[in-house]
Amino acid sequence: MCGFVGIVRPGGLHPEDEEQVRRATRALAHRGPDAQGIWIGSHMALGVARLAVRGGQAAAQPLCVEGNGEMTPQAVLAFNGEIYDDSVSARGTDGYGVTNGSSADTRWLAAHLGAHGLDCLADIDGMFAFAYWQPGRRRLFLARDRWGEKPLYWTRLPEGGLAFGSEPGALIPVHGIDWAIEPRAVATFVGLGYWRGRGTPWSAVERLGAGQAIAWVDGVMNVTTWWSPQAETFATVTVPPDTLGIYWHLTSAVGSRLVGERPMGALLSGGLDSSLIVSLAADAGVRLPVWTVRWDDPGWDERVYAAAVGAHLGLEHRWVDFGPWDVPRRIEALVDAYGEPFGDESLLPTSAVLEAASSEVDVVLTGDGGDELFGGYDRYCWRPSAHVEYQDVFCACPRRVLHQVFVPEILDDEESLPLRSAGRNIRDQRRWIDLHGYLSDDLLRKMDRAAGRVGIENRAPFLARTLSRWAMTLSAEVLWWGDVGKQPLRALAAKLLPAEIVRRGKLGFGVPLSPWFRGPLRSWVRDRLLSGTLVATGWIESAGLERILRDHFDGQERSRALFNLLMLAIWLERWPRRLVNHPPPGTPSSLKVGRR
Template sequence: MCGIVGRVNADAAKPVSLDELRAATRRVAHRGPDGEGLFCEGPVGLGHRRLAIVDVAAGAQPMHCPEDRLTVVFNGEIYNHAELRSELQARGYTFRTRSDTEVLLHGYHAWGDRLLPRLRGMFAFAIWDSAAQRLFLARDRVGIKPLYFARLPSGDLVFASEVKSLFDFADVPRAVDPSAVPAYLALRYVPGPRTLWRGVRRIDPGFFLTFDRGGRISARQYWDVPVHASSGQPKVDLREEAERLEQLLRETVRMHLMGEVPVGLFLSGGIDSSSIGWAMKQAEPSSLKTFAVGFDDGDREEELRYARLVANVLGAEHREVRVSAQAFRDGLFDLVYHLDEPNADGACIPLMHLSRRAREEVTVVLSGEGADELFGGYGIYRRLLAIERARTWMGDVLGTAARATLPWVTHPKLRRYLRMVDRPLEAHYFGVGRGFPDELLVEAFGEDAVRTLADGFGPLWARSEGAPALHRLLYTDTRVWLPDDLLIKADKMTMSAAIELRVPFLDHVMLENAWRLPPSAKVQGHVGKVLVRRALRGKLPDAVLTRPKKGFPVPIGRWLRTSLYGACREQLLATGSFVRDLLGAPFLRRLLEEHRRGERDRTEPLYALWVLEVWQKALAAPRETPLWRNEVKRTAPTLFDAPRASDADAEPIRAAPDEVEP
């Protein structure tokens, strides 16, 4: 795991500043404390910070192949690099190292962009082709590794693992994109390819981008979630599929253990991380190190008890870390700085502290992320499926009852479900997590805010049309929530401690196997992850296998009523604060008081606003105009857009279906 940076100038006579390239590279030194490398060739510059895991002695980057005139910087791991190396050697390629980085160099020379479907791993990399005068940027299928880029008015292109590196190039503007603010507040994150910076974009998962010295930029999708793969397969033999999943889990986890450094496991005591721990123990029966997190005031004690139970069954060396409200407050600025772009998912807090504790003993950790999105683990899926069935049976009667009840309900989740009853999935489902509920979004940004948000998700719903309702939900979350919230936070929090996180459930072979299965293999009645539970029967304690999904409860809501109320209020209402200028002091005071008095649960809106305020102080620039608030309201939330004016000649990062590689 590493940090990468680069720049390609459109003008051949304009050299890249070595000082700026070095500063941008050192900005992500936390991602790679084991070494630094720079490559400058006139108008082209590449930078790399290394966390040495594979071929520790000889795998330094940027890696250059003089025969092929290719240079690469790479962040991630290629788990099938040995297999690809053998294939390339059979074609006559000679290797100087044992690293997966060199496999990328020769593989790109041999196959071009057709290399990407051959890769099994997590990756974000850049290859400069000196002969063709072309930059090639690629990101893994589901977005495990981040990659940002910006096209400058001069026609130059800059890219990096983290946005903050881009601003070390003097001509990269640091300006907030007002039209992305409502989307952030609605969802707690900004859905890609956008960011909260004007002109800065993510390369979407499953895409590659090319940029030539003539200034031409294009993007193409090489992989998409196979949402229709289960069509025509209504039933499967669960026993056979459970055996298949068990074998695939063992194989995938074994591949994810590659490297020359200590490996551990983030263990919650739930079925996802516990199943990874079981497979790790099968692959390497020697000592397993597990790490779990709780809170000083007793929250998550049940989670810790289950984690200890599983660790004991696995014979693991178990470690625990506890987080207090004071530790959260003291670390909030650092947390937001490392998040790089605002993300108000409360799980970031324990994950940052857990990563720092784990780094004392290991360099790599595995976790269970992705199982919920593959196998229908979230409770909201089962509730929405029940609502869809009820809508089919009862028609308008259910919607009428929901509308009549809504004014009397104050609980945010119950209000959310009542609104869902009255509308089809496409009109109301924007992912697992929400920040501002619909009524606050409308109050803050106008009547069109919710409709515009729904319109942004429209292309994704269109691609899943005709698939089962469960798979449509899973597709939307795998394309948006998973890469833009869950995986970004996981990468940024672990890399803040220079620790590499690996997620075996999101291996594309595992993923494609799950998507060929019908919904009945995933959700039955009130039970999710049916096949995972079946596959691990007899291997994990029954108490773990039958335990309902618990999520990752963080006591932010209680803290915001008690020990953190004053700190939050002070920052949100300070004269000249970012969010006060945006929403006004009366609006903020009302949210704070409603939450403090227990009248409404405003945890998610308040935490989203606090993170936004701290982010503005840590990373963003001041507002460009006193009319900034009006600009936010005027633009409203727009998502999944084509590149802005500075990218006028670029193709949209979200390619049309007919651009997808076969």
């Protein structure tokens, strides 16, 4: 887990750029609490805040590639993430001027970017975002990993310049950024609960998409996609795989995620995915301490399953209590940490459990990706009717509710819906949608920001290159028996885990918002939503806002829509204050609204 930020200008850096990058790097200290490093050239300023999981303090960043005796380095690399395949990481770094003081995966990446450019990314099994600068060519590469585990935001600066960083908050000290908010994007966020693809709340600030890269050469920029799921091979395998093959894929993935020099643990829900992860780690001789959320509502509590797995494997277990009393304080803190509204309510217990784990370990393994790859969601089996559509049942805020709340001028029905799908049957189509959007835009963004907030690294074995590529070839005929998914994983779990884990259905890492918003949090939710912040934007119909509150209090389910609006309202209150604390010359402190 690291964070980096940079400014590049074709005409040379401005006098204030070095100080801006230093301030921005300090703003990322939560992501990289071990060390901070700055590199300043004639056209590029680059800063890194580092959590030293591998390589210790000797693996300083930014990493400079020696320039054959010249004062100016051949290249400079800022790298956030891990490359897991050590047989690749340790190979081929000689002869490219990469010093031995850096960690093996950082050296490998710098060497192979120098030799092969972005073509080397196809060989990587890992999670990453990086900035690779070649001063002699005035060329910059920015890139993210295939699934989007690590984030990267960017924006154009005047006269062909570019600013980029691991979080939007890191860009606040950079002068010349237009922070005007895009209302249509906001409406889409409320509908989905997350920002899709390259989307952010701002007209001029974008997030680099999963599997995307930027090549910037002396002010000319090109965005490319170096990887995306392949429709040609997706869901083509109709013969069930043998259990030994599944075991090999998962064992290899888990084993590769156990590399490192810092204490490790795991998040254990008691579900199939996280239980398999800790079981296979134990098979490899690593009994990870585990953390589980303990709810006071028995309808949401999974402790009996998590306890059964922990006892079966002989694991040290930590319990983290979570309830409605923790919601107001935690939401305020998370809005600041995310830097943008985020509408997945599971971020609340996720942040609590990661916060607890960070006091003992620096790395945690998670089961992220298992549901999308192996068909774990019950919604994949939902059968549409003539009157109700899939997206209106399972999105955070149905279109009819959006039309009640937002003024018509900023609504775009097409933009408010999930991606169109590709696949051979309805279940595979829904997996395809999630693999193209929900996984990277919601789940992985949630985990990265919640982990980065407390300086801990999260790793997802299910997203290993070989395992995920193989899993995407499996069809619905292989993954489901009737309406029960994940059959290949269940077959393996039957040999490794207690029977109740194999048989149990999907609960998910949700939050009982609906009863909380009608009960102990009712007054707080109403007061925050009706405080005037939302209506003052001109985007919101006050009567519609009051109506969905009343509908929910009267028994209709509107909790996810209310949560998204609540996150938006709190963000709108707090974001302008952060801009005022770092005022660029001539920038007003009031909220600005713009268009993409």
